[in-house]
Structure formats: C-alpha cells, structure tokens
Amino acid sequence: QVQLVQSGSELKKPGASVKVSCKASGYTFTHHALSWVRQAPGQGLEWMGWINTDTANPAYAQGFTGRFVFSLDTSVSTAYLQISSLKSEDTAVYYCARDTTPYGPLHYWGQGTLVTVSS
C-alpha cells in the first residue's frame, strides 16, 4: 500500500535552516509528483508547490519562492523540503502529499512534520 513517511518534529532558531524528508513506498516513486502543503497553527491548508519526481523539476506557489527548495533522492524514494533563513512565521506542520492522477485529488498524505521556529 502507498505510504508517505515524514521525518520527525524540528525545533530551530530564527535564521537557521531545516530539511524535512518524505519517504515513499508502495508504488513507483517516479510515477507521481509530490506536493508540499503547509498548515500554520490554527490555520488552513496552503499548497506550497510540487516536484516532478521523474524530472526533479520543482514548481513553487506564490509566497514559497526563494527560501523554499524541493529536492529528491530517487535512489531512496525520498523527497525533501528545505527551508532556509527560518522565521517565526514558518512555524507550521508541513505535509507531503501525492495524487493518483495528474492534477487530481491528493489521496495520499504523510503524517506531517511540525517545524517550530523559536529563539
């Protein structure tokens, strides 16, 4: 069965960087793009963008350019989200998610990774 397993919670200081991982299993990794979704405390879901797991080409939503980088290690079926120059407003749960058809619903989700930015 399809599984997306994310790395554990992180506590970082402002200005630091963080790298969140999302390990996929149960399907051919390069057959489906992976999206990243942010959820700030008490807030809604924000689509951050996605990465084409076949070409490694990322696409970033408005508001998620510059400090946010999506990457892959296809040898271990893992996608990464790196955030640099962390700010307190980056405190959120970050999810990876996968569709079943291109541009379709995100049927599969990781369990989420809480990133807390605090001095």
Add this chain to the structure above:
Amino acid sequence: SYVLSQPPSVSVAPGKTARITCEGNNIGSKGVHWYQQKPGQAPVVVIYYDSDRPSGIPERFSGSNSGNTATLTISRVEAGDEADYYCQVWDSSSAHYVFGPGTKVPVL
C-alpha cells in the same frame, strides 16, 4: 490567482444534514475535491471530482458542483463527522492547486 471561499463554520445537530459551500468563479468548470481534517491528523479525501466518493467513505457524504458554487453535503450527521472541511481545485491558468480557507463543522 484563483480564489475559493467557504463559510468559517457550519453547525449541525446529530442526525441532521450539513451543507458546506465552496465558491469560486465558474467553479462548475473545474473538478472539486473535498478533504476532512480532524485535529492532529492529515487531511483525508471524502469527495473527489465533484461527487465521487473514495472507498471507505460513507454514502452519507455527497457532493455537487455547478455555476459558481460547489457543495459538500453530509447527511445524518454523526459526532465523528466533527472536523474541518476544505475544498480544493486545480487551477490550470496558474498551474497550481488551490485550497479553500476551510469550514469548521461542530456537531452540537
């Protein structure tokens, strides 16, 4: 960019029907997906492509989409349906997914 709007909250009593709307310009021309999210959990698809229901989702969940409004209907509401519900579309003009702001459904 494409914008979706949802009511912040829709209250419902057990056994009654909850209707959650998602408004967007000509949303009827897009496929709308609905997610249920309970506290501390990842979202789960309850309706996709306007009215399809994934396996394991009760028939009490249904959807429709026309004009500028998509609707998620939960019939015979149960306490376990208490959650936040988000609509989502693929906006081809921006090549982005767009989520609605979410609707909290407290079961009274």
